Amino acid sequence: MAPAAIVSDISLPASIPESKVTPANASHAAKFSLSNKTIVITGGGRGLGITLASAVLEAGGNVVCLDVLPEPSKKEYAALQQTATESGLLVSYRNCDITDEIRFEEVMKNIAAEAASTGAPFYGAIACAGIQQKIPAVDYPAADFERILKVNVTGTFLTAKYAAKIMIESGVQGSIVMIASMSGQIANRGLTCSAYNTSKAAVQQMCRSFAQEWGQYGIRVNTLSPGYIRTAMLDGLLATDSTLSDIFMAGAMLNRLGAPDDFKAPAVFLLAPGSSFMTGADLRVDGGHCASA
Numbered sequence: 001m002a003p004a005a006i007v008s009d010i011s012l013p014a015s016i017p018e019s020k021v022t023p024a025n026a027s028h029a030a031k032f033s034l035s036n037k038t039i040v041i042t043g044g045g046r047g048l049g050i051t052l053a054s055a056v057l058e059a060g061g062n063v064v065c066l067d068v069l070p071e072p073s074k075k076e077y078a079a080l081q082q083t084a085t086e087s088g089l090l091v092s093y094r095n096c097d098i099t100d101e102i103r104f105e106e107v108m109k110n111i112a113a114e115a116a117s118t119g120a121p122f123y124g125a126i127a128c129a130g131i132q133q134k135i136p137a138v139d140y141p142a143a144d145f146e147r148i149l150k151v152n153v154t155g156t157f158l159t160a161k162y163a164a165k166i167m168i169e170s171g172v173q174g175s176i177v178m179i180a181s182m183s184g185q186i187a188n189r190g191l192t193c194s195a196y197n198t199s200k201a202a203v204q205q206m207c208r209s210f211a212q213e214w215g216q217y218g219i220r221v222n223t224l225s226p227g228y229i230r231t232a233m234l235d236g237l238l239a240t241d242s243t244l245s246d247i248f249m250a251g252a253m254l255n256r257l258g259a260p261d262d263f264k265a266p267a268v269f270l271l272a273p274g275s276s277f278m279t280g281a282d283l284r285v286d287g288g289h290c291a292s293a
């Protein structure tokens with residue numbers, strides 16, 4: 001297999017001759033630009049996913065939010081539409097269950113065809129859809145365990161699979177970011193979430209396997225592993241136990257839990273050409289939790 005060519009759609013600092021440009025020495029803005037690119041975000045109907053959609057727009061990319069919710073969160077999606085309009089960019093929403101392979105493949109093919117027709121080809125995905133559940137391991141019903149794995153592992157697998165297929169077929173050297181969690185590396189104090197933790201460790205290993213297989217096409221695959229983020233998912237956990245907040249804060253080196261905005265720059269970094277030598281890696285962004293004993 002021939003080695004992948006250097007990504008070419010980047011602008012140059014004036015001092016560098018065009019023949020010598022690489023993603024690594026492109027202008028600062030180009031390193032973090034998603035201009036002329038379309039990114040799909042699963043779980044893009046609310047929470048972290050819809051916030052990352054705004055990050056893609058801010059980096060100059062078009063974005064497609066995909067979620068099992070019939071409609072995205074009204075307020076956040078209206079803000080996305082306003083940003084897109086003001087910037088001459090595109091945002092759209094697709095209702096789709098990522099575990100329904102037949103429907104998901106069809107939706108991804110449509111998205112790629114539409115993206116190609118707008119001059120901003122499909123360039124990458126953020127696999128952000130996920131579910132959580134807190135049950136002691138000795139009581140965990142197998143059906144619930146399997147349901148968590150189906151969405152978090154199989155759904156992430158399908159997202160990456162169809163994103164890579166489109167890129168391979170169209171010759172695009174893009175980037176796939178899979179949202180894992182610090183829970184893929186540690187067992188959280190106060191949480192009995194064995195299925196979720198298992199699923200996130202699986203996502204981190206899946207990343208290395210995909211990176212190994214798709215590096216030959218110039219496709220990069222990395223995981224972004226957040227610590228605690230104040231979203232509906234975390235609020236649901238906090239509501240189950242009044243002691244959890246103090247337990248979480250005990251490991252918060254920066255004296256706060258994360259906000260969805262904290263993950264915008266890390267996600268854009270992993271998608272954009274500036275991280276062109278990074279694949280098969282995990283970027284942990286956890287406010288110091290995993291460094292705290």
Ligand SMILES: NC(=O)c1ccc[n+]([C@@H]2O[C@H](COP(=O)([O-])OP(=O)(O)OC[C@H]3O[C@@H](n4cnc5c(N)ncnc54)[C@H](O)[C@@H]3O)[C@@H](O)[C@H]2O)c1
Nearest residue numbers: 043047048067068097098128129130181226228229231233
């Ligand atoms: N909130 C946290 O503290 C935290 C920490 C680490 C990692 N994460 C991860 O971040 C990601 C986003 O979580 P969040 O906190 O925004 O939670 P959230 O519940 O607000 O958002 C998750 C989204 O995924 C969607 N989804 C669920 N199943 C789906 C399916 N089968 N098909 C399509 N969409 C589906 C949901 O409808 C929802 O919109 C998840 O992967 C989660 O595991 C969250």
